[in-house]
Amino acid sequence: MAILDIFVNFIQVSMPRSNVIILTDPASQFSMEKSSTTVLPIQGDYSRGNLMLQRIMSYITFLEQRLKEHPERLKCINHYIFTDSDIALVGNLGQIFEKYHDFHLALTFRNNKDQPLNSGFIAVRGTSDGILRAKAFLQEVLEVYSTKYMKASRMLGDQLALAWVVKSHLTFATKKFSRPEAFSGDINGKLVLFLPCLIYNWTPPEGAGQFHGMPLDVQVVHFKGSRKRLMLESWNLFNSTSNLSDMLCLILGSGRTKYDF
Numbered sequence: 001m002a003i004l005d006i007f008v009n010f011i012q013v014s015m016p017r018s019n020v021i022i023l024t025d026p027a028s029q030f031s032m033e034k035s036s037t038t039v040l041p042i043q044g045d046y047s048r049g050n051l052m053l054q055r056i057m058s059y060i061t062f063l064e065q066r067l068k069e070h071p072e073r074l075k076c077i078n079h080y081i082f083t084d085s086d087i088a089l090v091g092n093l094g095q096i097f098e099k100y101h102d103f104h105l106a107l108t109f110r111n112n113k114d115q116p117l118n119s120g121f122i123a124v125r126g127t128s129d130g131i132l133r134a135k136a137f138l139q140e141v142l143e144v145y146s147t148k149y150m151k152a153s154r155m156l157g158d159q160l161a162l163a164w165v166v167k168s169h170l171t172f173a174t175k176k177f178s179r180p181e182a183f184s185g186d187i188n189g190k191l192v193l194f195l196p197c198l199i200y201n202w203t204p205p206e207g208a209g210q211f212h213g214m215p216l217d218v219q220v221v222h223f224k225g226s227r228k229r230l231m232l233e234s235w236n237l238f239n240s241t242s243n244l245s246d247m248l249c250l251i252l253g254s255g256r257t258k259y260d261f
């Protein structure tokens with residue numbers, strides 16, 4: 001709950017006009033007393049072994065619900081970004097929808113042979129076209145996950161399925177993943193934008209004393225695995241100093257144990 005609380009705080013600082021919608025298991029029964037924040041229970045199987053599969057299903061259900069909304073409401077476009085809750089938003093992500101104006105959905109990539117795509121960040125253009133195609137894309141990933149990767153590590157099946165879908169349609173992607181520059185590709189009529197993790201899904205270096213630097217224009221910091229405490233420390237420093245650069249220095253200077261996926 002502390003992580004979730006801080007997750008929302010960072011969004012309210014970095015993108016004050018956005019709404020936070022927390023997708024959750026109806027059985028979890030918690031509430032969040034924060035402005036512009038709602039909890040949206042979605043029926044499903046949230047058992048440990050099914051969690052990553054359920055996450056994709058929840059995203060699909062969420063997008064279906066948006067499509068069913070009254071057409072009048074869709075005239076006012078809201079873009080959507082699905083993220084893990086262990087991230088700190090330090091930039092305004094609304095800019096990607098303007099900077100790159102023709103994608104339906106966006107994913108983040110890194111130079112990792114087996115898992116080039118991280119599932120912790122999926123942006124969806126809020127037009128009915130964008131929502132429809134993002135939903136169809138996720139359904140294809142879900143299909144691949146349930147037919148090919150159910151036996152894969154419980155935590156990684158979704159990322160393996162994502163990579164499989166992308167690589168099977170875009171043969172040039174593997175080469176592009178080795179350089180941290182945005183690119184896009186057409187996957188069965190869905191225009192997918194690939195954004196470098198380096199800027200949009202950056203994970204602090206692992207292992208004490210490691211120093212790989214940090215891009216100055218980092219937008220999203222992802223506190224994977226054992227880095228959660230660092231997320232709390234970062235917020236505390238930011239809240240007491242209002243100095244983002246100091247906070248990023250704290251993150252960069254803090255070596256963590258090896259635990260990355």
Ligand SMILES: *[C@@H]1O[C@H](CO)[C@@H](O)[C@H](O)[C@H]1NC(C)=O
Binds near residue numbers: 009239240
């Ligand atoms: C930030 O710190 C102040 C104390 O300096 C505290 O009152 C406030 O609740 C904190 N804000 C958040 C969002 O944690």
Ligand SMILES: *[C@@H]1O[C@H](CO)[C@@H](O)[C@H](O)[C@H]1NC(C)=O
Binds near residue numbers: 243244245246
């Ligand atoms: C943040 O702190 C650094 C010193 O650590 C200082 O140079 C910088 O001007 C500060 N930035 C703001 C916006 O206050």
